[in-house]
Amino acid sequence: MNLAEKVRSISGEDVLSCYQCGLCSGSCPVRFAMDLSPTQVVRLVQVGNIEKIFESNTFWICSTCFSCYARCPRKINITKIMEALRQIRLRRDQDKIALSDIPKEELKILPPIALVSNFRKTTA
């Protein structure tokens, strides 16, 4: 999975419908402290330039207030995109496994210590 696909998968949001109206940035209470605006972040996700987003502080500054999502005319949940970006940074090179990737059959039989010790080693 490349980074753009990862953002899409973790956030569950498809940003292609964004038409760059800027309402998300205009609604963002912490825009003043961000180096890229939420609108620019969405654009960079569209074109797949996630590394450029990672050079910015934007997704760390986001305070999860849901204002952008509440107002986006395309109903894009930008708040979830910010979370996905934070998660990718937190898990980078460590997210070998996620609980939701484990098949249910396995979940029924694996000893808890196996699960816990695995997550300690393989997730952020």
Added chain:
Amino acid sequence: MIRLPYYPGCAVQTTARNYSISGVAIAEKLGIELVELPKWNCCGVFPFLANDDIMRHLAPIRNLIHVQEMNEKGIVQNENRVVTFCSMCYHTLKEANLFLKDPEKKEKTDIFFEREKEFVGGVKEGYKGGVEALDFLEVLKDIVGYDKIAEEVKKPLKGLKVAPYYGCLVLRPREIGIDDPENPTILENILEALGAEVIDNPNRIQCCGSYHTVDRRDIVAELTYDNLIYPVRSGAEVIVTCCPLCTFNLDFRQKDAGKLHRDLQEIPVMYYTQLMAIALGLDKQFYGVDLGLHYVDPKPLLEAKNLY
């Protein structure tokens, strides 16, 4: 008396004791007995939004199961509603049901609780669904009603200029919010029922800066200024809140905000439940203003208005 399961959460038992002390007392005055869950754990604290995560949703789901158990034990009868005061608790408990709409996630959480029981005890049964989280503001609006509140007022807050502040988590996203996310009116309606003069606050639905208060106080200070300056200029004498984190930021971070912006005068911040305790004529101990939990002391104002 209507008996409703009550989930306190950590905040209202520590830094926001003034919220629950006043809230539980006014509930009783209005015919609602809040019955604390015999067992409860952390609410999960902040909405976690990654699609591939199940672990961080388990805590609120376990709390919903505890409500289920209260019914099974007969502590409450056929009562699937659970009430909270804290906006974060409300948000995570409400979100848990939305999360479980995905059958795969539901199945996996069931397996988790099943296995937890097997190894460490835990809950007896998985979550059967249908437990509804209510913010106490919804209880006041839909179960008690504004008219009943107005009827019960003993000491009208006449001449007290109050500006409401909602913050984020009781309003957004829309599927979780308790009121119109752009133009909420619950706090205004309650304050009017109490006889107060409501002062408009154009930033009443803006973020307080939230968890940045831990490591980015500069950001929170700017927001605190922005969230307070308009009502202060419009003559507000007190800000009324419903979330323990908003309250902390609006109250305690006035110190930082005042350093950045000299024109900000200090203004007390109180929970709507505290003003209700005063207006409904409860004993002073239920006002929650004597517990050392306020940064800006509201007492001088209350005394000047003959409300203390």
